[in-house]
Amino acid sequence: MALITGWFSSETPxxxxxxxxxxxxxxxxxxxxxxxxxxxxxxxxLRNEALATIAGHLGVEPEWLHVLGETNLGFYLGxxxxxxxxxxxxVSAIDRQEILAIADSQSHSEILSVSxxxxxxQSVNQDAVLAxxxxxxxxxxxxxxxxxxxxxxxxATATGARLSLxxxxxxxxxxxxxxxxxxxxxxxxxxPNSGWRNPLPHNDNRxxxxxxxxxxxxxxxLAIDSWVADEKIQAEMILQVHRRIRxxxxxxxxxxxxxxxxxxxxxxxxxxxxxxxxxxxLLNALxxxxxxxxxxxxxxxxxxxxxxxxxxxxxxxxxNIRLTIHHAxxxxxxxxxxxxxxxxxxxxxx
Amino acid sequence: xxDLPVIDSMGTRCPQPIIDTARFLRxxxxxxxxxxxxxxxxTAPDISAWARMTRNYSAQLEPMKFLVRxxxxx
Numbered sequence: 001m002a003l004i005t006g007w008f009s010s011e012t013p014x015x016x017x018x019x020x021x022x023x024x025x026x027x028x029x030x031x032x033x034x035x036x037x038x039x040x041x042x043x044x045x046l047r048n049e050a051l052a053t054i055a056g057h058l059g060v061e062p063e064w065l066h067v068l069g070e071t072n073l074g075f076y077l078g079x080x081x082x083x084x085x086x087x088x089x090x091v092s093a094i095d096r097q098e099i100l101a102i103a104d105s106q107s108h109s110e111i112l113s114v115s116x117x118x119x120x121x122q123s124v125n126q127d128a129v130l131a132x133x134x135x136x137x138x139x140x141x142x143x144x145x146x147x148x149x150x151x152x153x154x155x156a157t158a159t160g161a162r163l164s165l166x167x168x169x170x171x172x173x174x175x176x177x178x179x180x181x182x183x184x185x186x187x188x189x190x191x192p193n194s195g196w197r198n199p200l201p202h203n204d205n206r207x208x209x210x211x212x213x214x215x216x217x218x219x220x221x222l223a224i225d226s227w228v229a230d231e232k233i234q235a236e237m238i239l240q241v242h243r244r245i246r247x248x249x250x251x252x253x254x255x256x257x258x259x260x261x262x263x264x265x266x267x268x269x270x271x272x273x274x275x276x277x278x279x280x281x282l283l284n285a286l287x288x289x290x291x292x293x294x295x296x297x298x299x300x301x302x303x304x305x306x307x308x309x310x311x312x313x314x315x316x317x318x319x320n321i322r323l324t325i326h327h328a329x330x331x332x333x334x335x336x337x338x339x340x341x342x343x344x345x346x347x348x349x350x
Numbered sequence: 351x352x353d354l355p356v357i358d359s360m361g362t363r364c365p366q367p368i369i370d371t372a373r374f375l376r377x378x379x380x381x382x383x384x385x386x387x388x389x390x391x392x393t394a395p396d397i398s399a400w401a402r403m404t405r406n407y408s409a410q411l412e413p414m415k416f417l418v419r420x421x422x423x424x
Contacts, residue, residue, distance in 0.1 A: 257403055275403060276369050298364050298392045306364070306392040316399035317392050318365035 008293045015180035017226035018219040029215035050221035057161045060189045069212035071175045071186025078171035080199035082151040088128040093312035135159035138309045139259040140269035170194035181223035185216040234327045242267040257316040270323045277319030285344040294322040357386045364392035375420040386416040
């Protein structure tokens with residue numbers, strides 16, 4: 001059966017505002033923006049405007065914001081640049097794999113455990129560098145307390161323009177895909193008082209390698225402007241859809257473990273696990289009914305390990321589905337999805 | 351503990367070890383204990399989530415060995 005909706009998986013199609021603009025942008029964005037030709041100077045102006053737009057929505061100064069052609073490189077730059085030799089790095093058990101890998105590579109690191117609600121429950125070492133996840137991309141968990149540490153790397157790759165940075169931060173990372181912007185472009189903010197030093201080999205004062213696409217930067221700025229406007233209109237609808245799905249499933253299906261806390265700070269995410277159900281079979285059954293969703297179950301992971309986020313929160317990892325509620329979702333799609341989940345879970349438990 | 355019944359789910363993938371445990375204990379009286387053997391990496395988080403959700407008991411004895419006890423009808 002053909003896919004009738006892709007709206008419940010984490011990826012979003014490029015925002016129409018950015019999509020329409022990409023061909024003309026790429027016609028203009030070929031010169032090196034630091035060159036002296038009129039075309040290059042025009043492009044430099046566009047580039048600065050794009051950076052100022054994005055910085056404005058993310059709540060940082062444009063000169064603190066650096067463009068990455070590879071978003072995941074920002075985890076290393078943002079964290080490693082804050083660490084001095086032998087300094088302790090603290091991360092949380094529900095941080096992204098990329099951050100856990102950085103912790104793994106350090107001589108002094110500690111993984112902070114979390115409560116069943118995903119809140120960090122160990123005390124933070126005030127002399128450490130702390131990796132602070134603003135919002136969890138799998139469960140929608142948002143830490144309730146403000147971070148305090150000597151230096152703080154904020155992982156905002158799952159929150160985008162939804163949540164503001166905490167009062168105290170040193171470096172922060174965003175992914176353009178979070179606001180329906182193009183993939184392959186990320187943003188690293190470095191606070192001027194952070195003491196950050198470039199951990200990569202370098203012979204100039206650049207913060208990031210600089211291989212990012214100016215065309216994608218401009219497209220990302222158009223996307224964030226439109227996404228923020230959409231969000232203002234659609235946020236309440238998304239919360240209602242979230243509550244409706246949760247209510248329907250709690251009422252109609254037994255033995256469900258919700259990983260997303262009630263009263264979520266990021267209601268576009270909803271993660272739940274069904275006891276006695278194979279996650280891969282559930283995903284395929286839903287796909288056959290035309291619904292594309294994500295899962296944190298082991299059967300769906302490349303390494304056959306269950307989601308470390310669900311395991312760290314003590315949640316059921318089998319039969320897990322993760323729904324992402326996008327701006328363009330329709331009530332009919334939600335109705336269809338709810339019936340499909342109910343039918344598929346019943347069939348697979350039979 | 352050596353005399354406890356054994357639920358052998360070695361070599362099976364999630365959610366089979368949990369299904370095997372639930373099926374076995376469902377027919378037993380409250381208080382029944384058993385040993386679950388399972389090598390799927392999802393068993394450790396999932397048997398403890400199962401115990402919480404169905405109001406039963408589980409404990410990990412060794413990397414691939416778990417004690418389960420029926421404490422409620424489910």
